[in-house]
Amino acid sequence: MSFRLGANETLGVVGESGSGKTVLSRTIMGLQPRTNVEVGGSVLLDGHQIVGATDEDLRDIWGTKVAMIFQDPMTSLNPVTKIGKQIGESLQVRLGMNKAEAKARAIELLTLVGIPSPEERYEAYPTQLSGGMRQRVMIAIALACNPTLLLADEPTTGLDVTIQAQILNLLDELQLKMKMSVVLVTHDLGVVATRTDRIIVMYAGRIVEMGTTKEVFRDHRMPYTRALLESTPRVSNPSHTRLQTIPGRPPNLLKLTEGCAFAPRCSRALEKCSQVRPDLEPTGTDGHYFACWNPLDAQSAPVTIATGSTKEFGEDNVRG
Numbered sequence: 001m002s003f004r005l006g007a008n009e010t011l012g013v014v015g016e017s018g019s020g021k022t023v024l025s026r027t028i029m030g031l032q033p034r035t036n037v038e039v040g041g042s043v044l045l046d047g048h049q050i051v052g053a054t055d056e057d058l059r060d061i062w063g064t065k066v067a068m069i070f071q072d073p074m075t076s077l078n079p080v081t082k083i084g085k086q087i088g089e090s091l092q093v094r095l096g097m098n099k100a101e102a103k104a105r106a107i108e109l110l111t112l113v114g115i116p117s118p119e120e121r122y123e124a125y126p127t128q129l130s131g132g133m134r135q136r137v138m139i140a141i142a143l144a145c146n147p148t149l150l151l152a153d154e155p156t157t158g159l160d161v162t163i164q165a166q167i168l169n170l171l172d173e174l175q176l177k178m179k180m181s182v183v184l185v186t187h188d189l190g191v192v193a194t195r196t197d198r199i200i201v202m203y204a205g206r207i208v209e210m211g212t213t214k215e216v217f218r219d220h221r222m223p224y225t226r227a228l229l230e231s232t233p234r235v236s237n238p239s240h241t242r243l244q245t246i247p248g249r250p251p252n253l254l255k256l257t258e259g260c261a262f263a264p265r266c267s268r269a270l271e272k273c274s275q276v277r278p279d280l281e282p283t284g285t286d287g288h289y290f291a292c293w294n295p296l297d298a299q300s301a302p303v304t305i306a307t308g309s310t311k312e313f314g315e316d317n318v319r320g
Contacts, residue, residue, distance in 0.1 A: 001207045003200060005149070010175065010182045012192030012213065014228065015202035018250045021185045022071075024202070025151045027051075028183070029068050030058045046148055063094045063145035071154040073134035077126040083110075084122035087141050094145045109140040114170060132163040139170065146178060153185045168195060189232050193217065198287070201225050204251050204261035207280065211288030221283060221295035224262045260293070268294045 001024075005011050013021050026032055030050045032039050043050035048061055070076040078086060087109060088102035097105065103122070110118035113136040126134055135155060142150060152171060156164035172195060175182050184196055192199055192213065199216045201209040201224065209222040220226055227246045248265035251257075260266070263273040272293050280289040 003207070003210065005181050005183065007181060008175070008179055009198070010184060010196045012196035012199045013183060013185045013202060014187065014189055014192055014199060016187060016228075016246070016250055018253075019202040020205035020253075021187075021202055022153055023205070025068065025153045025183060025185050028149075029066060029151055030061070031068075063090050063147060065147060066149045066151065067142040067145070067147040068151040068153065069135075069138050069142050069155045071157045073131070073138045074126065076138060077134060079126050081125070082122070083124050083126065083129070083137055087137070087144055090141060090144050105144070106140075109144055110137070112143075112174070113137075113140045114166075115140075131159055132167065135159065135163075135167055136170070139167075139174070143174060143178065147180060149181045149183070150175070151183045151185070154187070155184075156186075156191070164191075171195075189228055201228070204256060205253055206261070207289075207291070208262065209290040210280075211283070211285065215283075215285055215288045219283065219285070219288070219298050221290040221298075222292050223266050223268050223294075223296060225290075226296060227265075260291070268292075268296075270294050 003011075013024060015021055023032070027039060028043055028045075028050065030043075030053055039051055041051060045061065045065055048057070048065060050058075050061070050066075053061070077083075084103060084106050087106040088097075088099070091097045091102040091105050092099070107118045107122055110121055115121050115133060115136050121129070121133070121137075126137070129137065139155075150171075155171065156167050159167065168191065171182065171184075174180075184192060186192060196213050199210060199213050200207050201216070201222065203224050209216060209220060209225045216225065217229075220229070224246075230244045231246055233243060246265060251261050251264070257263075257274060259272075259274040259277055260269070261277075263269040266273065270293055276293075278291045278293050280291045282289055
């Protein structure tokens, strides 16, 4: 796969569980294991090569150039170490602050991410905080050293809709304030609809469609993209409406066939689809690509999906 991310841009990476979204974000971060795994290609961040970088080089990059918010803050935070110390460690190691400076900055960061009574929370343990508070702490740690790029891997997993919206709004505000680029990884198209500039749709470890957010919602060509949209819950649906699902299951990535990985689940599949894998092709709109032998026609009806807030957004509301 190949893509670029511009300064101050937000890129959404969407797909089902197992599509390769987290592997992509961990590869960008330089966190893929070195044993029993072959990582090829190139990941360039402000001139720094991530793929093949030494541990020492990565330590210089982490925090200051790239930082990551992980899916589950309870497993990412040390349960026996106070919140303040976990934030302060990166400040002391990366920025050379002394203990007093790190504490002052940590309290400032806790305030920035909207944690009430930050001086008290500084002394708290992760188990004493709610799920939403723990995720805010993870954001504070990620932003401590003013990174150029923030990777947010399913940052609202396990949170209720109200807290989810608060966390996503917070990320939007902090991106504008800190002028950083963001990669937002999610399985929920409602999340990326109004919060991203461009979208990458992944399936079986590959990009199957990408373009501006508005273009992908308005004129998507890949049947998998359409299936994701149709399986997204809608607030406007009558009660007891059965949710639409994508038939079948994602493929075994160790046993991929020569053709399109989505072909066994696709209602538009041709004989060629199971024999030859399609490459990304342009739609004619700048930056919009899809990989399909039997693509959908240009969409004429607006797409309406739930966004995790109290509103629904159609074509005219989608960002990009």
